[in-house]
Amino acid sequence: MSASPTNASPKRRAPTRRLMAPAVLFLLIWMIVPLAMTLYYSLQDYNLMMPDMRGFAGFLSYELLFTDPVFWDALLNTLLLVATCLLITVVAGLALALLFNRTFVGRGIARTLAISPFFVMPVVTGLIWKYMLLDPVYGLFSWVMRSMGFEPIEWLSSYPLLSVVMMISWEWTPFALLILLTGLQSLPEDQLEAVRLDGANRWQEFRHIVLPHLGQVLYVVVMLESIFFLTSFAEIYATTSGGPGTATTNLPYYIYLGAFYQYDIGLSSAAAIGAVVLANICAIFLIRFVAGNLNAGSQR
Amino acid sequence: MAIVELKDVAKRYDSMPGKKGGEHANAVEDFNLITRDGEFVVLVGPSGCGKSTTMRMIAGLEHNTAGEIRINGQDVSAVEPRDRDIAMVFQSYALYPHMSVYHNMAFALELKKTPKDEVKKRVQEAAKILDIEHLLDRKPRALSGGQRQRVALGRALVRQPQVFLMDEPLSNLDARLRVEMRAEITRLHRRLGVTTFYVTHDQTEAMTMGQRIVVMRDGRIQQIDTPYNLYERPLNRFVAGFIGTPSMNFLQADYQGDTLRGEGFSCSLNPHQQAALGDAGQRARCWLGIRPEHLHQADTFTGSGRLEGAVEVIEPLGPVTMAQVRIGETLVTAQLAAHLEVQIGDTLALAFDPDHVHLFDIDSDRTLGLETDPAVSAQATA
Ligand SMILES: Nc1ncnc2c1ncn2[C@@H]1O[C@H](COP(=O)(O)OP(=O)(O)O)[C@@H](O)[C@H]1O
Ligand SMILES: [Mg+2]
Numbered sequence: 181m182s183a184s185p186t187n188a189s190p191k192r193r194a195p196t197r198r199l200m201a202p203a204v205l206f207l208l209i210w211m212i213v214p215l216a217m218t219l220y221y222s223l224q225d226y227n228l229m230m231p232d233m234r235g236f237a238g239f240l241s242y243e244l245l246f247t248d249p250v251f252w253d254a255l256l257n258t259l260l261l262v263a264t265c266l267l268i269t270v271v272a273g274l275a276l277a278l279l280f281n282r283t284f285v286g287r288g289i290a291r292t293l294a295i296s297p298f299f300v301m302p303v304v305t306g307l308i309w310k311y312m313l314l315d316p317v318y319g320l321f322s323w324v325m326r327s328m329g330f331e332p333i334e335w336l337s338s339y340p341l342l343s344v345v346m347m348i349s350w351e352w353t354p355f356a357l358l359i360l361l362t363g364l365q366s367l368p369e370d371q372l373e374a375v376r377l378d379g380a381n382r383w384q385e386f387r388h389i390v391l392p393h394l395g396q397v398l399y400v401v402v403m404l405e406s407i408f409f410l411t412s413f414a415e416i417y418a419t420t421s422g423g424p425g426t427a428t429t430n431l432p433y434y435i436y437l438g439a440f441y442q443y444d445i446g447l448s449s450a451a452a453i454g455a456v457v458l459a460n461i462c463a464i465f466l467i468r469f470v471a472g473n474l475n476a477g478s479q480r
Numbered sequence: 481m482a483i484v485e486l487k488d489v490a491k492r493y494d495s496m497p498g499k500k501g502g503e504h505a506n507a508v509e510d511f512n513l514i515t516r517d518g519e520f521v522v523l524v525g526p527s528g529c530g531k532s533t534t535m536r537m538i539a540g541l542e543h544n545t546a547g548e549i550r551i552n553g554q555d556v557s558a559v560e561p562r563d564r565d566i567a568m569v570f571q572s573y574a575l576y577p578h579m580s581v582y583h584n585m586a587f588a589l590e591l592k593k594t595p596k597d598e599v600k601k602r603v604q605e606a607a608k609i610l611d612i613e614h615l616l617d618r619k620p621r622a623l624s625g626g627q628r629q630r631v632a633l634g635r636a637l638v639r640q641p642q643v644f645l646m647d648e649p650l651s652n653l654d655a656r657l658r659v660e661m662r663a664e665i666t667r668l669h670r671r672l673g674v675t676t677f678y679v680t681h682d683q684t685e686a687m688t689m690g691q692r693i694v695v696m697r698d699g700r701i702q703q704i705d706t707p708y709n710l711y712e713r714p715l716n717r718f719v720a721g722f723i724g725t726p727s728m729n730f731l732q733a734d735y736q737g738d739t740l741r742g743e744g745f746s747c748s749l750n751p752h753q754q755a756a757l758g759d760a761g762q763r764a765r766c767w768l769g770i771r772p773e774h775l776h777q778a779d780t781f782t783g784s785g786r787l788e789g790a791v792e793v794i795e796p797l798g799p800v801t802m803a804q805v806r807i808g809e810t811l812v813t814a815q816l817a818a819h820l821e822v823q824i825g826d827t828l829a830l831a832f833d834p835d836h837v838h839l840f841d842i843d844s845d846r847t848l849g850l851e852t853d854p855a856v857s858a859q860a861t862a
Contacts, residue, residue: 373570374570375587379562
């Protein structure tokens with residue numbers, strides 16, 4: 181920060197820009213070109229079933245999109261999915277991180293085990309949950325239910341969105357755990373001791389020292405996770421295929437359906453633009469919220 | 481304000497490997513001390529001797545594995561740190577980075593639900609004493625080392641605790657600031673009269689600040705005494721060498737008749753010292769200790785102690801010059817006049833007063849003749 185370009189002499193500024201140019205150019209191509217193409221296609225009447233009947237359609241695709249009830253279902257599902265998964269992974273990740281930050285016998289092994297779900301590929305996660313855990317006949321959950329004398333639950337058909345939320349949370353809690361744990365380990369021990377001598381109990385210690393210390397790290401976790409949750413696809417594809425009905429159709433799945441089932445490139449491009457807008461709205465809210473909290477935390 | 485009492489206190493860390501022989505396997509051992517109300521006690525000793533451990537046990541951050549700690553007569557072994565009403569100043573300051581200076585200082589009071597006006601008043605007061613009023617809105621990261629140090633002190637001050645603990649609070653400051661803060665802490669203590677434990681590895685700090693000094697080594701107390709007594713009457717060779725800069729010189733000497741002799745030096749003893757060595761019976765060998773400031777150039781000083789050797793190092797310090805003279809295997813340091821007309825390699829004759837000689841047992845390193853020291857017995861009867 182100290183070497184900001186405003187401090188640099190004019191002589192030094194010019195090469196800085198030129199040196200930055202490749203990176204900026206790369207980013208531009210990487211982001212702007214696909215975005216521009218998507219925008220272009222969203223304004224086209226373009227169906228792969230009738231590739232030669234192609235032409236400018238104006239905002240027709242957007243009209244169709246906004247009047248499609250499935251789109252609104254998908255939007256709502258996406259928001260629900262992101263919100264609940266964020267809540268679960270951050271709370272569970274934080275709890276686990278606090279646990280693993282203590283010393284106990286076998287901590288190394290336990291920590292490795294706790295982190296391993298993160299290394300399972302999303303499709304595999306979907307299959308594991310669908311067949312090994314949630315299956316009403318062979319699944320582990322139904323076995324537990326039965327052995328306790330209950331009727332097993334048909335998870336994927338009775339609680340489809342909840343099932344998907346469970347899978348994604350299972351997969352991503354380790355991520356939150358890992359990052360929050362590194363955050364906890366960078367907290368100087370003497371601050372905890374100081375606050376203990378200052379008369380804080382366990383909760384106050386957590387509230388006034390640990391949580392503010394984790395602020396930045398929490399921000400990173402929430403940002404990264406919401407980006408990934410917004411685009412979750414493989415888990416849904418491998419288990420519920422967006423169903424039953426539209427119960428687990430989120431935006432990515434909706435776009436996929438539009439492009440590869442209805443072959444309607446115009447419509448799915450429009451939906452993709454919608455997803456981009458949504459992601460940006462989320463990002464702005466999150467940044468506001470987290471930054472506000474950080475400031476509030478630092479003001480006291 | 482409080483009387484702190486440590487009785488046979490010991491600490492053994494679980495992760496500590498037992499050293500060979502198991503003799504010094506404890507981080508702290510047999511720690512006995514009773515403070516007076518409002519006393520300023522300094523713990524001093526080389527790094528790793530258990531000073532911090534002792535402080536942390538008083539604070540309750542570590543449990544003592546043996547013995548008893550009492551504050552105002554109450555055994556505090558079952559009292560949580562937060563209920564001990566002790567404020568600690570850490571070497572690293574341990575300020576809360578996300579809080580302003582004001583909140584750092586107010587935090588403990590706010591936790592106790594002190595009324596806002598009262599909090600404000602006390603923080604302002606402490607800030608004024610420490611001259612940090614203009615910093616109250618800043619974050620710790622925007623402060624210099626000396627300012628952080630003051631905030632850390634202020635955070636302890638506003639609490640008006642029963643006991644202050646300070647663990648090497650000045651060791652991260654530069655030399656000049658350290659001297660300044662040293663005086664300031666002493667002044668604060670005189671003003672507030674709160675019982676204070678102060679840890680340092682710097683004997684100068686200990687000597688200038690402590691009303692009583694606890695010299696520690698390898699987890700054991702070597703001596704508890706006033707600065708003057710530590711300097712004049714060290715109980716053993718370790719304390720003698722640790723207190724005073726530059727350190728006391730030690731030479732192995734033989735006792736014959738009424739004189740001590742060794743290669744390059746000799747010294748006739750006073751009756752009291754003769755008695756001390758006479759007590760030692762067979763032990764004709766002993767350690768002779770003489771402080772650099774008690775060595776003088778022989779041509780300007782008439783003492784019966786003589787010492788002669790080649791000069792190896794000359795360090796002019798301004799007001800005085802330090803000369804190191806080779807005596808057998810050891811380099812003896814002498815504090816001499818500023819204009820020293822001697823070159824490296826010259827033979828330098830030094831003289832000293834036998835009354836300034838300290839004698840130590842050759843095996844146990846204990847000071848000889850303490851029991852018969854007229855000054856000590858005078859003090860005991862006083
Ligand atoms: N948490 C700990 N676990 C194991 N050994 C420790 C711990 N803290 C200190 N020690 C050991 O205890 C001894 C005394 O340490 P300490 O009290 O910190 O010394 P000082 O403060 O005098 O430098 C040292 O040998 C140190 O290695
Ligand atoms: Mg220490």
